[in-house]
Amino acid sequence: MRSMGKSLMPGLAALIGSVGLVVLPAGSAHADITTPLPLRNFQHVVVDSVHRHLFLSQGNDSYNSILVTDFNGKTVATIGGQTGVDGIALSADGGKLYAALRADRAVSAINTASLKEITRYPLGNSNIPADLAMQSGKVWIGYDDGNGTGGVGEIDPAASTPTFTPQDALGNWSGAPRLAADPSGSGALIATDGNSAASYNVSTDPVTVRVQPKGLPNCGNMTDIAVAPGGGEFVLACGAPYAHYRYRTSDLSGAGSYASNAYPNAVAIDAKGDVAAGISGWYEPDVYVYHSHGDTPLNAYEFGGPEWNLANRGLGWSSDGTKLFAVLQNLNTGALSLRVLNTPALTVSKLTLVGTSSTALGKKVSITGTLSLGVGKPPAGTKVTVVRSLAGSTSTAKFTASVAANGGFTVTDTPKAVGAYTYSAVYAGDAGRAPAQATRKVTITRIPTSLTLTANASTYNYGGSAKVTAHLGTTYTGRTLSIYAQAYGSTTKKLLKKAKVDSHGNLAVSSALTRSTTFSAVFAGDVRYAPVTVTRKVHTRARVSASLSGFYSSKYYGSTKYRVYHHTHTLDVSVTVAPNKKGQCVKLQIQEYYQGGWHSSLTTGCGKLTSTSAIRGHLGLSQATGGRYRVRAYYVQGGSDTSNVSTYGSWLYFSVVK
Missing domain, CATH: 2.60.40.730 (SOR catalytic domain)
Incomplete structure (x- = not known):
């Protein structure tokens, strides 16, 4: 049973800390596609690289069809009439798919080109087929005899009259065993009922029993099994302890393990021996990818948190190892989906570029990059190529940068023309590391002018x-x-x-x-x-003009001309302002001369200019007898009109006599 508490986290942290693992989030460059699957249940997935199809069975007597999708998970066909289909297996040449039909007590053969059933092999009324494997030209069947005892039998499709033949010498099982065979055809066949495992060489006649069913060290609750190319080893996804363990087919002795985490439930091996180790974990990565016998994972994939888990036996490789297919199930809704991972057996490489985004012509452009790997550091001597291109031009420049141990590198450049530049960095990758690329846009502007x-x-x-x-x-x-x-x-x-x-x-x-x-x-x-x-x-300034009237004579004090008024008369002042300031304010300021200087005597309130930008003012003089005075007009800038600033006019001088 699976523990669902936070106790899983320390083990995960210890694993990541020990191997320097980078977890790739869903949607990263290598988690290319996620597609919902129109299935209500899942049992087994088979990859047909010849036709680029996936076959998916549902493993329940109530579901009577096999789903066929393309490599992106898009439905191609539904093969009906497969009553209670459980295990499925592909012939060595990819021409036929064999399906274990539980409800019909038979194995069907399906043409993988036409996707039609072409024949059917009955097992007898009491024998219930559950799992299949192809090896040495024969279909090997893990079955239940209807009385709670399991066994292994075979069908030879090349026989003149193919029939199901139980192989009693292959041991008794507590239920129908799961089977896995060497994809390279060495004859190795492994069987497990979840608690015990057995090893056979089926290329001989009779079959050579290498090891009869027995328990294995470090492996309980055997959920999935895969045989390595060449048939010398196989890997088991054991529910406990938390790793994917390797065993020798010769004697079932332990040969090592691939570190994973809580509740291993799936394993798949490609033609080169690369291993995908899957778990039914909550917070850990769901799949770890290793090279054959590798100690450090190449990549690890997390499929969306605790809601989505890898389905039991839900992994499959394309024949060239460039795609890994993972069937996922939502724990809340039961919905199934397919995740397609590209080049999973290459360590993920990622390039990032930062630095100058815009600068003036003649200034240095500095681009700083980082090459990061899913596991480990870039090896000594790693190079990154950076190509500079200019929009609208075919001219390019090429730079080669050496990558430091921390993954960093720098390119400096001084473009000779203005324009929109692109700096494209490319890491070519190698046999174990995926290529990567990144771009940085840089705008070169003209030099600021003084x-x-x-x-x-x-x-x-x-x-x-x-x-x-x-x-x-x-x-x-x-x-x-x-x-x-x-x-x-x-x-x-x-x-x-x-x-x-x-x-x-x-x-x-x-x-x-x-x-x-x-x-x-x-x-x-x-x-x-x-x-x-x-x-x-x-x-x-505004132009402020003023004139006096109402005086009866003029008189000079020094060089200054004064207008002389009788104290019984009125001083009349006429003011005009240019430009026209209709409705705006003009004030009069009056000063008196005494004690050898001019002193403010009076400032009037605002008078509004007329439509002709003029105004007349009148001042009584009865209290000004004997004095010398001067007056000037003051235009006051007002409201929203800022076309002219506040302005004083010239002083006009007058005296008052009795």
Whole structure:
């Protein structure tokens, strides 16, 4: 029985720590495909590499068909009429599939090209076939005699009248034994009933019994079995202890093991001897892949956490060892799916690239890469090839980088043109390691251009002339600038001047201002230096004009002309502002001269300018007898109108007499 607590975790941690194992998540480069299977139960999977088909049986008297899929798990056909189909086996040439039909007490033969049954071999009313293996040209059958005793029998399809023949000399079993045979045809046949195992050489007549059924060291609850090519060894998936153990077919002595983890339940061996060791574990990797007699796994695969487990006997290899097929079952729903793993017998290799993503022409590009392997470190002398390509060009550059012991490498480069570059790194792999590749996109931009724009003042009088000077730094071929002016409120820029800069890199222009204005200098760029625009905003005062009326004479104090008012009269002030500031504010500021200086006397509230941008004000003078005064208008910038800054007009001088 399987323990479902966290006690599994320490064993997993110890294993990973001891072998340096990298667990590949579902969806990684080697876990290529997961496909739901239209099955309600699963018993056995057989791989037909000739037609690139998988055959899957359901192992229950209620399910009477064999599912056929392609190598991606897509349904190709359903072979019906296979009542209670259990074990299945493929002939050595791949031309026929044999199926154990429990309910019909028979073995059927199916043409693997047409996917049709072509013949059927009855076992007799009491014999119930359960498992099959092909060896030495014969179909070997593990069966139950109907009375609780199991045995091994054979059918020779090449005989003139093929019949089922029990082989009593192969021992008595506590139920129908599972069978496995040497895929290379040496004659080795192994049987197990879950607690005992036996070894035979069926290439002789009569069959040579190497070892009669007996228990094995380090193996209880024998769930699956596979014979290594050549027939000298076999591997058992034993429910306990937690490893896949190797045994010699000659005497069933122990020959080593492949480390896995809790509850081994599946094993498959490819034509080169690579071993896939599967477990029914919760949190561990579900499958470990080893080279023959290897001590360290090449790869390990986790199939989606505790919900998805590898099904019992749910592993199969393609004949060339490039694909490993795993049947998975959801523990919550019972749903079945197929996981297809590519090149599992090659250690996973992964390349990653980081570094420069964008830089200016002439600057160094530095690409740092890491080659990581599923197991171990890159061997000394490992090289990675990096090819630089430019979008829109057929020109390339090639770099060879040496990989350090930690997997790191660096490539530096200085491209000679702007554009979108791709640096493609390739690790070729070797006999035991898969190739890998990665790319890094790098944009080479034009060199930033130095451009400044200055003005000879920050604020100007209305109608005054602003002089702006642009200074262009180093460029390659382009030395022309354009200078524009955009007055406040305008939607267009007016070109003031377009010309080459002088020998000092300067281009100057003057422009009369009536409102605040933004100047811009534009360099269009050249093949090496980037385009750039810089701006300079200057402010413009309003023009405030004022005049006095109501005086009766004029008089000079020094060089200053004063208007003379009688104290019984009114001082009239007329103010106009340009540009038109209809509705905006104008104030009057009045100062009095005494004790040798001017002192503030009065500032009026806002008066609103009329539609003609004018306003008139009146001041009573009865309290100002004998004094000397001056007055000026003050335009106050208001609201959202920032076209002109607040501006004082000129002082107007007057005196009051009795």
